[in-house]
Amino acid sequence: MTGPWLGGWLRFLDVRLLLDLLFATALGVVVLGRVTEARTLWLLRGYLLLVAFAWVVQRYASLPLTSKLVDALVLACSLTLAILWQGELRRLMELLGTGRIGVLFGNRRRDQLASGSVAVLSEAAGRLSQSRRGALIVVDLGSDLRPEDFLNPGIPIDGQLSVDLLLNLFAVDTPLHDGAVLVKANRILAAGVILPLSRQGLNRYGTRHLAALGLTERFDRCLAIVVSEETGTLALASQGRLERPITSSRLHDLLTKSLALPAGRSVAKDTPDSRG
Numbered sequence: 001m002t003g004p005w006l007g008g009w010l011r012f013l014d015v016r017l018l019l020d021l022l023f024a025t026a027l028g029v030v031v032l033g034r035v036t037e038a039r040t041l042w043l044l045r046g047y048l049l050l051v052a053f054a055w056v057v058q059r060y061a062s063l064p065l066t067s068k069l070v071d072a073l074v075l076a077c078s079l080t081l082a083i084l085w086q087g088e089l090r091r092l093m094e095l096l097g098t099g100r101i102g103v104l105f106g107n108r109r110r111d112q113l114a115s116g117s118v119a120v121l122s123e124a125a126g127r128l129s130q131s132r133r134g135a136l137i138v139v140d141l142g143s144d145l146r147p148e149d150f151l152n153p154g155i156p157i158d159g160q161l162s163v164d165l166l167l168n169l170f171a172v173d174t175p176l177h178d179g180a181v182l183v184k185a186n187r188i189l190a191a192g193v194i195l196p197l198s199r200q201g202l203n204r205y206g207t208r209h210l211a212a213l214g215l216t217e218r219f220d221r222c223l224a225i226v227v228s229e230e231t232g233t234l235a236l237a238s239q240g241r242l243e244r245p246i247t248s249s250r251l252h253d254l255l256t257k258s259l260a261l262p263a264g265r266s267v268a269k270d271t272p273d274s275r276g
């Protein structure tokens, strides 16, 4: 009487264990699949292996002291990673809180930025740079940006992207020249947008550049073109990294390249600071 009942229980437990392993593996694969940087991948792999080891020791070995020690090690590593990946974890919680978990795991498609738009952006940036007019242009390649992602969403424009409109929006002494212009596909969506600032490079960059870093470190499918008012220097921010100084033809190449890259790969890289 108890035999089949016990057998059923064991089967039930095995199914639960199997499901547990399946879910944990799926989660691991999804998380590891998001990481493109080799060092981050090693860290994450090491951490996941340690967690798996702690689980095995706790479940299958009756070694309470070893189990405690491994748990303490996992806790220490969790705290270290929480400090190292403060920004990413904060972003994860923001996405969970706003119900946008799909941004992390879902469609990784980049919105099309036509080659015509690349030419318009590079030309406008080049001309703004020549005339030393400060500018900040955010190019949304499919980040699911929402008004609440900005400190101020600015004024809606919804106009066709053109060199003249961009030059006009950044003309000095006009109400919208302060803040960023938001571009998606071949449309200018808004102007006077105030972006969240980055906390990295506080001593190195001014607020315009920090704003470019701040947005692109939160949204990996966003680029920010910066023209310095002080030096006329052109820069491109991507994934919280700034490449500068660059020429308008280099900007053209980087924008073109970014369209060909799978989402999550950075086109910009840190270069020695060249502020005057």
Ligand SMILES: Nc1ncnc2c1ncn2[C@@H]1O[C@H](COP(=O)(O)OP(=O)(O)OP(=O)(O)O)[C@@H](O)[C@H]1O
Residues within 6 Å of the ligand: 134, 135, 136, 177, 178, 179, 180, 193, 194, 195, 196, 197, 205, 206, 207, 208, 209, 210, 211, 227, 228, 229, 230, 231
């Ligand atoms: N959070 C922000 N979002 C969007 N634009 C911003 C933000 N903060 C500052 N700016 C823009 O940057 C301008 C100030 O630039 P600031 O001189 O502080 O920075 P910078 O990086 O040194 O740039 P520049 O080299 O052009 O001087 C502001 O007038 C505004 O247009």
